[in-house]
Amino acid sequence: MNSTAIEVAGLSKRFGDVAAVRDASFRAEPGRVTGFLGPNGAGKSTTLAMLLGLTRSDAGTARIGGAPYRELSDPSGTVGAVLDAAGAHPAMTGRGHLRAYAALGGHPLARVDEVAATTGIGEYLDRRIRGYSTGMRRRLALATALLGDPSVLVLDEPSNGLDPAGIVWLREFLRDFAARGGTVLLSSHVLTELQHGIDDLVLIDRGRVAWSGPLADFTDSASSLEAAFLARTMEVHP
Numbered sequence: 001m002n003s004t005a006i007e008v009a010g011l012s013k014r015f016g017d018v019a020a021v022r023d024a025s026f027r028a029e030p031g032r033v034t035g036f037l038g039p040n041g042a043g044k045s046t047t048l049a050m051l052l053g054l055t056r057s058d059a060g061t062a063r064i065g066g067a068p069y070r071e072l073s074d075p076s077g078t079v080g081a082v083l084d085a086a087g088a089h090p091a092m093t094g095r096g097h098l099r100a101y102a103a104l105g106g107h108p109l110a111r112v113d114e115v116a117a118t119t120g121i122g123e124y125l126d127r128r129i130r131g132y133s134t135g136m137r138r139r140l141a142l143a144t145a146l147l148g149d150p151s152v153l154v155l156d157e158p159s160n161g162l163d164p165a166g167i168v169w170l171r172e173f174l175r176d177f178a179a180r181g182g183t184v185l186l187s188s189h190v191l192t193e194l195q196h197g198i199d200d201l202v203l204i205d206r207g208r209v210a211w212s213g214p215l216a217d218f219t220d221s222a223s224s225l226e227a228a229f230l231a232r233t234m235e236v237h238p
């Protein structure tokens with residue numbers, strides 16, 4: 001797998017009166033799972049949308065493997081994204097959806113069965129997406145992101161809608177992806193969801209990166225993680 005880091009520097013975005021992201025800088029490294037943690041409205045989705053070239057920044061840069069997303073020569077072969085609002089046409093089958101995205105990205109159709117097997121949706125592939133549970137839709141979105149065999153995965157609140165077994169499965173999958181040299185950046189507003197699955201933590205609150213570094217440096221005991229989180233997110237409030 002290629003070594004492809006994510007580098008965000010001085011990123012800012014305003015929506016009218018709302019400073020959604022304010023001078024945010026952080027990195028996500030190959031071989032590591034980086035958790036992007038912050039309360040609802042902290043600016044996580046906006047930051048990830050700028051990283052993926054979906055929202056224009058007011059200032060700053062976001063690079064993947066040294067280049068902005070829109071300048072990547074093989075975007076879906078470099079970064080796979082699963083966003084909060086990722087949608088799939090309900091009348092399509094899972095297979096139809098994956099085949100369309102494989103064709104769009106220029107990936108071999110044989111990848112469809114591979115990524116379906118990887119994400120555990122193989123037996124549902126020929127059903128229409130309207131009949132998929134939320135958890136199956138999340139797995140389909142991840143399968144779509146994996147079509148190009150990317151070295152970077154960006155996931156916005158991936159645990160939403162997953163059952164506990166699905167959450168454990170996803171955590172193991174992401175650990176394995178990183179162990180093979182991949183870069184994983186995943187957001188969550190739920191501290192306890194991240195505390196077992198990540199190597200590095202980026203804490204965002206009211207648009208500002210309040211803390212970033214190895215999770216082990218944030219707190220050395222899981223029981224005080226919540227207290228450390230609350231202290232860190234409160235100290236940046238005006």
Ligand SMILES: Nc1ncnc2c1ncn2[C@@H]1O[C@H](COP(=O)(O)OP(=O)(O)O)[C@@H](O)[C@H]1O
Binds near residue numbers: 020039045046
């Ligand atoms: N398209 C938009 N128009 C106006 N305000 C927005 C838009 N997108 C996000 N915001 C605002 O920006 C802030 C950050 O939102 P968001 O990035 O979605 O946070 P998070 O993903 O951490 O919950 C919030 O105050 C939100 O209401």
Ligand SMILES: [Mg+2]
Binds near residue numbers: 156
């Ligand atoms: Mg969000």
